[in-house]
Amino acid sequence: DLPERVTLIEVGPRDGLQNEKNLIPAKNKIEFISLLKNAGFQEMELTSFVSPKWVPQMQDASVIIDNCLDDQRNFVLAPNQKGIDLAVESGVKHIAVFVGVSNTFNKKNINKSTEDSMNELRPLIEDLKRRGFFVRACISTSFYCPFEGKIDEQDVLKICLDFEEMGVDELSVADTIGMANPAECFELFTLLKHHLRGTTLLTAHFHDTRGMALANIFASLQAGIDRFDTSAGGLGGCPFAPGASGNVASEDVVHMLSQMGISTGIHLDKLLEAAAYISPLLSKPVSSKQFQLLKNV
Ligand code: HMG
Numbered sequence: 001d002l003p004e005r006v007t008l009i010e011v012g013p014r015d016g017l018q019n020e021k022n023l024i025p026a027k028n029k030i031e032f033i034s035l036l037k038n039a040g041f042q043e044m045e046l047t048s049f050v051s052p053k054w055v056p057q058m059q060d061a062s063v064i065i066d067n068c069l070d071d072q073r074n075f076v077l078a079p080n081q082k083g084i085d086l087a088v089e090s091g092v093k094h095i096a097v098f099v100g101v102s103n104t105f106n107k108k109n110i111n112k113s114t115e116d117s118m119n120e121l122r123p124l125i126e127d128l129k130r131r132g133f134f135v136r137a138c139i140s141t142s143f144y145c146p147f148e149g150k151i152d153e154q155d156v157l158k159i160c161l162d163f164e165e166m167g168v169d170e171l172s173v174a175d176t177i178g179m180a181n182p183a184e185c186f187e188l189f190t191l192l193k194h195h196l197r198g199t200t201l202l203t204a205h206f207h208d209t210r211g212m213a214l215a216n217i218f219a220s221l222q223a224g225i226d227r228f229d230t231s232a233g234g235l236g237g238c239p240f241a242p243g244a245s246g247n248v249a250s251e252d253v254v255h256m257l258s259q260m261g262i263s264t265g266i267h268l269d270k271l272l273e274a275a276a277y278i279s280p281l282l283s284k285p286v287s288s289k290q291f292q293l294l295k296n297v
C-alpha cells in the first residue's frame with residue numbers, strides 16, 4: 001500500500017547551491033529559504049559547516065542560520081568535530097552528519113576513510129543525543145560510487161545499523177551520482193526497513209543524473225519509504241562526486257505525488273515562485289519539467 005502522505009525535506013539551499021559556481025549573496029539565499037518555507041516545507045537543509053576552501057558557496061553558513069532559524073526542522077550539515085561545534089554554537093537544534101559508504105569517495109569528500117569518519121562521529125553523536133539534538137545521518141554512495149562502482153547493500157546496512165546504535169533519529173540514504181535503478185531501490189529499502197527499528201526515520205535522497213529519480217521514488221514508496229529529500233529547481237550535486245547532477249526537483253515530485261492522490265502539504269505554485277526567484281542567479285538554467293512548463297505557457 002502506498003502512503004497517503006509523504007514528507008519532503010527541501011535540500012535546495014544546501015545540496016542545491018553547494019556546487020553552484022556563482023557565489024550567491026547571503027541575502028538572496030535567505031529570501032530563497034523564506035519563499036520555500038512559504039511554500040510549506042517544514043523540514044529543510046539550510047546550509048553546511050564545511051571548510052570554505054573546499055566549498056566556498058557555504059562560507060556564509062552562520063549568516064544564513066542567524067536569519068533563518070525558526071521552530072521547524074532546520075538542518076545544518078557538519079562532517080566533523082569542528083563543524084558540529086560551529087553548529088551547536090550557532091543555535092541549531094537539528095544537525096546532519098554525512099559519510100560515504102565508499103571509502104574512496106569519503107576520502108575525496110571529507111579527507112578521511114569511512115572508518116575514521118565513523119569513529120570520529122560516534123562520541124560526537126552520542127553527546128549530541130544526550131543534549132537533546134535531532135541528528136540526521138546522510139549516507140552517500142549507497143548504491144554506486146564514481147570511483148568504486150556498485151556498492152554492496154550489506155555495507156550500507158552496516159553503516160545504517162552503526163548510526164542507529166549511536167542514536168541517530170534519521171538516516172538519509174543517498175544515490176549520490178544518480179545511478180540507481182528502481183529495482184535496486186526497492187531491494188535496498190526493503191532490506192533496510194526489515195533490519196532497522198521502526199522508530200528510526202528512513203529517507204531517500206536521489207540525484208537525477210540519468211532521469212531515473214521519479215521512478216526510484218515510486219519504487220521506494222512501494223518499499224514503504226515516505227520521506228524524500230528533494231531540491232527546488234532540481235539544483236544540486238556534490239562537488240567531489242564526478243558525474244553527480246542535480247537532486248530530483250521538488251516541484252516534479254510534488255506534482256507526481258499530488259497526481260497520485262498523495263499529499264505533501266507543499267503548494268506547487270509557491271514552490272515554483274521560489275525556483276523562479278533563484279533561477280536568474282544561477283550559472284545554469286533550471287531544468288525541472290514543472291519549471292519548463294511554467295515558462296512555456
Ligand atoms: P581537511 O583539509 O582535512 O581539514 O578537510 P582539516 O581538519 O585539516 O582543516 C583544514 C582547515 O579547514 C582548517 O582551517 C580548519 O579549521 C578548517 P585553516 O586552519 O586552514 O584556516 N575546517 C573547517 N572549517 C569550517 N567547518 C568545518 C571545518 N573543518 C575544518 N567543519 C574537511 C576536511 C571535512 C574540512 C573538508 O574535507 C570539507 O570541508 N569537506 C566538505 C565536503 C562537502 O561539503 N561535500 C558536500 C556535502 S556531502 C553531499 O553533498 C552528499 C549528500 O548530499 C548526500 C549524497 O547526495 O550523497 C549529503
Ligand code: MG
Pocket residue numbers: 015174176205207236237238247
Ligand atoms: Mg546530495
